[in-house]
Amino acid sequence: MKRLGLLYLAAQNLRRKPFRSFVTIAIVGLAAGTLFSATLLIGSVDRSLEVGMERLGADLLVVPAGYQESGQAALITGAPTSFYMDAGILNQVKNITGVNQASPQLFIESMVSSQCCTGHVQLVGYDPGSDFVVSPWLKDNLQRSLNQNEVVIGSLILANKGEQVHFYGHSFDVAGVLDATGMGVDESVFMSLDTAYLMAQESAQVAESPLDVKPGQISSVLVKKSPDTNVDQLTQRIKTNVPGTTIITANELSRSVTDRISGFKRGFIAVDAIVWIMSLLTIAAIFSMIVNERQREIGLLRAMGSSRRFVFRLMLAEAVFLTAAGGIAGIFVGGAALFIFKAIITSSLGIPYLWPPLLTFVKLMVITMLLSIVSGAVASLYPALSSSRLEPYAAIRQGE
Amino acid sequence: MIVLKDLSKTYKVGPSTVRAVDKVDLEIPRGQMVSIVGHSGSGKTTLLSLMGGLTKPSSGRVIIDDINIWTLSDKEISKLRNEKIGFSFQFASLFPTLNALDNVRLPTTFSGGQPTDHNRAIELLKLVGLEDRIYSYPGQLSGGEQRRVALARTLMKEPRLILADEPTGDLDEDTEADILDILKRINGEGVTIVLVTHSRAVASQAQRALRMHRGLLSEESE
Numbered sequence: 001m002k003r004l005g006l007l008y009l010a011a012q013n014l015r016r017k018p019f020r021s022f023v024t025i026a027i028v029g030l031a032a033g034t035l036f037s038a039t040l041l042i043g044s045v046d047r048s049l050e051v052g053m054e055r056l057g058a059d060l061l062v063v064p065a066g067y068q069e070s071g072q073a074a075l076i077t078g079a080p081t082s083f084y085m086d087a088g089i090l091n092q093v094k095n096i097t098g099v100n101q102a103s104p105q106l107f108i109e110s111m112v113s114s115q116c117c118t119g120h121v122q123l124v125g126y127d128p129g130s131d132f133v134v135s136p137w138l139k140d141n142l143q144r145s146l147n148q149n150e151v152v153i154g155s156l157i158l159a160n161k162g163e164q165v166h167f168y169g170h171s172f173d174v175a176g177v178l179d180a181t182g183m184g185v186d187e188s189v190f191m192s193l194d195t196a197y198l199m200a201q202e203s204a205q206v207a208e209s210p211l212d213v214k215p216g217q218i219s220s221v222l223v224k225k226s227p228d229t230n231v232d233q234l235t236q237r238i239k240t241n242v243p244g245t246t247i248i249t250a251n252e253l254s255r256s257v258t259d260r261i262s263g264f265k266r267g268f269i270a271v272d273a274i275v276w277i278m279s280l281l282t283i284a285a286i287f288s289m290i291v292n293e294r295q296r297e298i299g300l301l302r303a304m305g306s307s308r309r310f311v312f313r314l315m316l317a318e319a320v321f322l323t324a325a326g327g328i329a330g331i332f333v334g335g336a337a338l339f340i341f342k343a344i345i346t347s348s349l350g351i352p353y354l355w356p357p358l359l360t361f362v363k364l365m366v367i368t369m370l371l372s373i374v375s376g377a378v379a380s381l382y383p384a385l386s387s388s389r390l391e392p393y394a395a396i397r398q399g400e
Numbered sequence: 401m402i403v404l405k406d407l408s409k410t411y412k413v414g415p416s417t418v419r420a421v422d423k424v425d426l427e428i429p430r431g432q433m434v435s436i437v438g439h440s441g442s443g444k445t446t447l448l449s450l451m452g453g454l455t456k457p458s459s460g461r462v463i464i465d466d467i468n469i470w471t472l473s474d475k476e477i478s479k480l481r482n483e484k485i486g487f488s489f490q491f492a493s494l495f496p497t498l499n500a501l502d503n504v505r506l507p508t509t510f511s512g513g514q515p516t517d518h519n520r521a522i523e524l525l526k527l528v529g530l531e532d533r534i535y536s537y538p539g540q541l542s543g544g545e546q547r548r549v550a551l552a553r554t555l556m557k558e559p560r561l562i563l564a565d566e567p568t569g570d571l572d573e574d575t576e577a578d579i580l581d582i583l584k585r586i587n588g589e590g591v592t593i594v595l596v597t598h599s600r601a602v603a604s605q606a607q608r609a610l611r612m613h614r615g616l617l618s619e620e621s622e
Contacts, residue, residue: 004508005509012495012497015497016496016497299454300493300495304487305482305483305557306482309475310510391454391455392454393449393454396454396489
């Protein structure tokens with residue numbers, strides 16, 4: 001035998017006007033979905049930046065003058081690029097006061113037809129002796145450095161550990177797959193500098209399209225500053241002492257991403273605020289209508305022995321049911337929309353993306369749900385209070 | 401026992417004041433069946449609402465079982481209505497999303513509900529002749545059937561006082577007779593019944609007849 005409790009009555013009441021209930025759920029769902037998906041997107045970008053920058057491990061990058069934007073794009077989204085400068089620059093950088101560590105990298109765009117990948121991927125040659133990007137990972141996960149025909153790949157490269165990938169006529173064994181960062185690293189293939197030079201050298205014989213990269217060329221120098229050095233001062237020193245280069249600082253990278261999503265953030269805040277206000281007003285209007293329509297019933301409930309508090313709670317429960325349903329719908333639809341359109345959004349905004357850990361995901365769901373429920377309770381507060389204050393006899397007569 | 405002392409209810413209608421109930425004094429002993437007749441607008445329904453604590457008097461007292469009900473808190477007066485008073489209205493007063501059984505059980509919602517409520521509700525639906533319509537929704541019931549369900553609901557909490565406003569209005573003769581028969585049976589069990597009616601035939605079923613005229617109450621025999 002089912003219990004005729006307050007929640008049951010509230011649920012039954014909502015069945016009366018399914019279209020009205022649906023519209024209320026849809027409006028709250030829109031507000032909740034916008035909040036959920038946009039917060040998730042922003043949080044994922046932030047997380048990606050955090051993880052990606054940690055993986056990069058450098059305070060700044062020295063690249064040839066004129067390649068600041070393509071260097072940033074390669075690091076943030078993995079957009080393949082290739083530019084070169086003389087390896088002698090490495091020593092110039094190393095000798096600058098305030099430089100703690102400096103390590104060269106060589107960028108090579110793969111050919112479109114590479115077996116593992118759709119489109120170009122970024123091949124990155126690193127110096128095992130000085131590297132602080134891949135080597136710490138190798139130390140933790142492989143307990144050795146890479147052999148000549150081995151590579152470590154980013155998480156989005158379609159190959160598994162132990163499989164082979166092929167670039168410029170060379171086959172490489174995949175020694176490991178790096179953890180996802182949401183940044184360019186995920187779409188990069190790392191090999192030692194010597195291997196990269198060898199691949200370039202032999203490409204003339206074995207590749208369809210030979211590489212024009214010679215030993216003694218590098219693409220960037222990753223720099224770790226000394227603990228007591230100011231990044232801006234160090235940047236200035238490098239600019240002065242190493243002409244023909246430009247500097248990308250880690251802060252600039254972060255700022256570049258932040259700038260790209262700042263417009264989106266502003267737009268989101270404005271749109272979501274409008275949608276939430278609209279949903280609050282709609283709920284308030286709908287519940288005022290409900291109270292008017294159901295005056296006689298409220299009077300009857302009071303005549304049967306319901307207290308004012310019960311009537312108040314009944315109205316609140318109806319509102320909370322609707323807004324909770326809206327919250328759930330918003331979370332699922334918003335989450336699904338983000339999942340489906342993530343690639344389009346991130347490529348059009350040029351931002352990195354890394355799904356948050358499960359706990360963050362759950363927290364965001366709970367916050368969205370709570371906000372939806374509180375909105376329902378707040379918006380229906382006045383109508384609920386009015387209904388509870390109706391004099392039973394007057395309510396019954398006015399409902400006639 | 402119900403005692404009304406110097407009971408008045410006035411309304412403001414524009415600049416003037418309408419005395420719907422005017423200094424009414426009345427005592428109804430326990431177990432009596434009383435009818436109140438009068439023209440439309442004479443104040444019968446307002447008086448019934450005052451007796452049941454559905455509207456607050458402008459002055460005077462309503463005393464049920466030695467308790468002046470308007471000294472009680474909302475919670476207490478709600479409990480009193482739930483446990484001691486059954487209302488029957490002149491309109492179909494069922495909740496459309498609840499079936500007949502749940503409509504009858506509804507008053508138990510406010511007192512926590514008991515496992516026996518289900519069986520009692522079915523017994524009451526049998527009493528009003530609707531044992532085959534237990535799971536029907538109000539929209540599937542005729543007007544007469546809806547009134548029977550409403551009567552069953554009135555009896556659900558075994559009230560000691562039933563306040564019935566035109567309990568047989570708009571009903572066919574058979575249904576009217578059935579409902580009056582049930583009310584008389586309940587009255588025979590010691591339940592006090594006050595029924596407001598236009599119908600002299602219905603009024604004649606009561607042990608005592610009162611007349612309401614312009615807010616003033618008098619014994620019908622006077």
